[in-house]
Every structure is written in C-alpha cells, then in structure tokens.
Amino acid sequence: MSITLPARGTAHAVVTPADGTVEAWVAEVAALTTPDQVVWCDGSAGEKQRLLDQMVESGSLIKLNEDLRPGSYLARSAPSDVARVESRTFICPPDQADAGPTNNWRDPEVMGEELRAAFRGSMRGRTMYVVPFSMGPLGGPISQVGVEITDSPYVVVSMHVMTRVSRHVLDLIDDGAQWVPAVHSVGAPLADDEQDVAWPCNDLKYISHFPQSREIWSYGSGYGGNALLGKKCFALRIASAMGRDEGWLAEHMLLVRVTAPTGRRYHLAAAFPSACGKTNLAMLRPTIPDWSVQTLGDDIVWMRPDEEGALRAINPEAGFFGVAPGTGVDTNPTAIATLTHDVIFTNVALTDDGDVWWEGLTPEPPAHLIDWTGADWTPDSGRPAAHPNSRFTVAAAQCPTIAPDWDDPAGVPVDALVFGGRRATNVPLVTQAFSWDHGVFLGATISSERTAAAEGVVGELRRDPFAMMPFCGYAMPDHWAHWLHMGDVLAPHRRPAIFQVNWFRKGSDGRFLWPGFGENSRVIAWMVDQLDRSRGLHPDGSGGDEGATLSPVGLVPAPGALDVDGLDLPEADLAELLAVDPHAWQAEAALTAEFFHEMGGVPERLTRQLTALEDRLSE
Ligand code: GTP
Ligand code: SPV
Ligand code: MN
DSSP states (O other): OOOOOTTTTOOOSSOOOSSSOHHHHHHHHHHHHOOSEEEEOOOOHHHHHHHHHHHHHHTSSEEOOTTTSTTOEEEOOOTTOSSBOGGGEEEOOSSGGGTOSSSEEOOHHHHHHHHHHHHTTTTTTSEEEEEEEEESSTTOTTOEEEEEEESOHHHHHHHHHHSEEOTHHHHHHHTTOOEEEEEEEOSOOOOTTOOOOSSOOOSSOEEEEETTTTEEEEESOOSHHHHOTIIIIIIIIIHHHHHHHHTOEEESEEEEEEEOTTSOEEEEEEEOOTTSSHHHHHTOOOSSTTOEEEEEESSOEEEEEOTTSOEEEEOOOSEEEEEOTTOSTTTOHHHHHHTTSSOEEESOEEETTSOEEOTTSSSSOOSOEEOTTSOEEOGGGSSOSSOTTOEEEEEGGGOTTBOTTTTOTTOEEOOEEEEEOOOSSSSOSEEEOSSHHHHHHHHHTOEEEOOTTBSSOTTOEEEOGGGOTTTOSSOHHHHHHHHHHHHHHSOTTTSOEEEEEOTTOBOTTSSBSSOOGGGHHHHHHHHHHHHHHHTTOOTTOOOSOTTEEEETTEEEEOTTTSOOTTOOOOHHHHHHHHOOOHHHHHHHHHHHHHHHHHHOOOOHHHHHHHHHHHHHHHO
16 A cells, blocks of 8 residues: 655654554544544535534534525534634744745744644544545546544534545545645533533634645634635645645636627636625626526636646535625525525524524515524614624535536636725726736735635725735745746646726725626626637637727726626716726835835746836826
C-alpha cells in the first residue's frame, strides 16, 4: 500500500502520527482530545438522519413543520458565534513573508504548541466523528480529498450537504492521493454528567491553517466557514496555496452557464466579497427574453488550464451555505424554490406554525415570531428577527436551475471572469478590462463595503482583492503574480475576458440606481455581446468595439448597447450608473497607490497598470 503524507512529507504541525495513514492520525488526535468515542462516517442518508434525530432529541436542532418544510431543521447558534472570525484566523507557513501583509501569521511551531494546549481534552464527554470528504466529484482531475475530524454533529450533517462525504475517499488516500487533514473542536469538553448546551462553543477561537503541511486546525466555533472545514479553510485558504504550487486557482467565485438566444453557451466565474450577491447571480432568473442561466456554483471555483490552453472550472462544493436575509421571491425566486425541503437553517426566525422567516422573505413580517435568539418577537420589537448573517444549508442538486452536468469532473471552460463589490460611488455598473493584466489590476484593487458575514463595522469601505482578503492562504501580492502567470499559461484566444461590475451604486438620494437581481441579466447580455464581438461572432459582422466606449477605467457600454428596454430607468440614472468622474477616480488611484505601497512586493505589471490609469485620468 502506498501512502503519501499530506504535504509531500512535511512534518505535521500539531500531532505526529506514527505513519502517514489516516488511522494513525485519527489515533493521535483522539489521544490528544480524549473523546468518549470515535465514529467513522460513511456519508449515507441513514447516518445523516440518525444524527439529525439525535440533535432534535438533545435540543440542538428544531424540526420544522413537516407539511410546510419537509426534512428541514433550525439551528440557533450562541450569540457569540454567528460569523467567521477573521481576527482569529491564522495562516502559518514557516516563513512569515509567505503569509503576506494581509494575513495573521503565527510561527507554525508556536501555533502547534498553542493548539496542543487548546485541544488537549477538548472533546471530553463528546463523540469524535471522522468525516472523509471530497471537494469536487470523487476522483476527478480537478478534485481534492480531505478528512475532517469534528466533535460537532451539526458540522457532520452540514458536511454531508456541502461536500461529498464517502468512505471511498479513504481508498483514494490508500492509493496515494494527497489529502488534507482537518481537525475541528467546538472547544467545550463536558464534565461527567454535565448537561450539554444547544450550541457549544468557546470564547477562545483559532482557525489555523498550515499551508506547508496542508493541515487545518479549528477550535472554539461551530459556525459556517469556521467549522465546515471543506469550505473556506480547505477549498480557499489551503487550496489557494496548493494552486500556487501546482499551477491552478482556488477563488471566491460563483460559476454559471449563460445560454444566449443564439443557443450559444458561455461560462462565467464571478468574484464578489461575502454577502455581495454571488448566490443571487448564481441563481439569476433573466428578465430579458430567451436568455437562460444555469447554476454551477455559488461560492467557490477551482480552475485549471487544460491541454487546449482554456481555463477549466469546477465548483468543489456540493451544496449552498447561503445568506438568508434579503432572499425572497422578488430577489431570488430560484433560491426560494430550492429551500422548500431538506434544508438546515441557522439563526433565522421561527414562525408560530413551525416554519422559518427572515427579513426580506415576505414584504410583511408575521405578527409574531421566535427570533434567532429564541426570544419572542413582533414587528415592533425594533430588532431583526433573523441574524443578518443567518444562512441556509442545502444540497446543490435540489436547485431547480442547477446545470444537469454540474458535477462533471472535467468542469467547464471559463469564457469570462467578473469582479464585483459593494460600492455606493465611483465604480460603474459594468466595465471591461483592456487586457488580462488590466483585469488582474481590477481584481487586485476591489474595494467593498463591509457586510455582516464577518466581524467588523458593516458599511465601512475596505479593500478586498479578488474577494479573497479573508481567504488567501498565501501572500496577497504573490496571488496577483500567480494570476498574471496563469494568464501567460493560457492560450491567448482561450483566455477569459475580464469584467468588473457594481450593482450597488447609489444616487445622491441614497437609493440604488440599478434594479439589480434578475435585471443583472442585461449586464450579462452586454458582456456576452462583447465576447461575441471579440470572437467575430457578432451579427453586425464586425469584430470592432461598437458595443463599448473607452473610459479611463475600462470599456463601458456604448450608448444604446446596454439593453434597458422595458426598464423603468431614467436616462439620468443610466448616465450616473456608467459615469466615470476623473476627479473622484484620481482620489481612488491615490488610495490604490497607498494600498500598493502598504502591500509591498506588488508585481511590476500591476504598478504599470496603476501608472497607465493615472495617465488616462489626467489626459
Ligand atoms: P457569501 O455566501 O457570504 O460568500 O456571499 P454571497 O456573495 O453569496 O452573498 P449573497 O448572494 O447571499 O448576497 C446577499 C446580499 O446581496 C443580500 O443582501 C442581497 O439583497 C444583496 N444583493 C444580491 N444581488 C443584488 C443586486 O443585484 N442588487 C442589490 N442591490 N443587492 C443585491
Ligand atoms: C462567506 O463569508 O464568504 C461565506 C460564509 O461564504 S462562510 O462559509 O461562513 O465563510
Ligand atoms: Mn463566501
């Protein structure tokens, strides 16, 4: 039997298994954390149901009304454990420079020591579950496998939905597949006869990543990206470092297939910061006739150059962990249709008839609810009934717009890459990059208003390059260099076009200028039109740029090129949506110069892009 150690033979960070086997590693983790029992999971429906029933029994899940929301459950977290904790997220390569200027770095040996102390006895009184999982279809050429150890049954059932949990993963590892060991504990050991709480967690938290040994150790939180370790920890932070080493990309992106009225298909991968509309765009229902969108993924994309020099993409996840508030029939009817059965809701409100509610689900709130904290709520309570970062966990397969081939291991060829953020000012509704390098510059300089998906002041503007600020497992400027390099590897005629969008621009009166949601299909249609032109496929027979006009920040739709037919959009609003104010942009460019300076080590190809922008602005 041939077995490879997770990181090409690198020493483990926290425990040292006798050999490279999963069994030895599990034994070491059990010796450290001292659970009552160890259960190896198989990913079966029976296993999931047993755990769900057990959690209902113990009071950590509420079973929803079987007639209204079959197979569905509500979890309420501790009020201190409601989102990712970036301040306690650590990237621990041996050399601090590899973590870069934006990550919290700790020396791996020091972190190993701290983690050993935290995890010692941390599973006492609990069951330790061993969850073998695949990110991407099992055994696929772009897929990767891992094993999560957790003492949280909520995490196990969530992993069932979000990843492919299977014993076959262990066979792949036996056959030599590289694998990511991931250890999670809620950090709440139980003394003899101590009664458990509904949502155990610890005020002390560690979300620690070891890119060199490709290990993850997470302590103290049971929530989302902190605890479902296949998601942000593996599929973004560890995978981005793998991608740097192995020549691929792991990105915070949605993935869709757009079919135009011509019948031609286009694949778009789009990066937006957390809670900025990836799920909405992934499930877009076009408002313009004869266009359709199929969903491939809503949060993470892995992309690799193929033999033809195209960029092939998969969604490594198997489910959606989506933001509930703001999801309603008007904004995302597809999500509403996805959520009719077999959903785990976390931190939404409970209705009197045993169903769920959140702000934005219906225009009028019910007269009475139990809010996400378990307290009585009425519309005049003066606080939201659902937590702003409340979420649903649901299988991708039950989304009505899921592409029939969404789990094809070979993935899809990407035609366009899109970067976006939440910007009330300056950033136009849509722009196209002049070149790959300019597109990488757009990605590198995204800034966005903070949302409730992580701790921090909501609304505050922050840089979020590639929407990866919280998720890049290595130095951000190196990530940009890697993107530049990937562009060089791709065949010029297969290299995706790059766009930037902003659905969130506001008028001076504070309202959104763009209707958004399904109407975003109009912007997609313009992008597709641009792709057709560049490929000589446009009906007017030209490969020219009649669809676009030059602005200092990129190509913007030419007058009349963006289809706004039937939209109640005043001419002035459209102008404002596409406007580029040179003075405001000079200030943006100055901030970008400052940002690049703070980052240090910015690739010269990007500083040249900044200079070119400054030149265009002063023309
Ligand atoms: P993560 O799962 O946190 O990575 O985020 P996400 O990008 O998938 O977030 P999601 O799609 O759930 O974004 C939800 C928020 O974006 C809600 O507040 C929506 O109302 C808002 N949103 C999404 N699309 C649009 C849009 O086109 N216009 C406007 N104004 N808001 C939008
Ligand atoms: C995000 O915050 O970008 C999410 C949710 O997708 S979590 O998985 O909790 O990170
Ligand atoms: Mn996300």
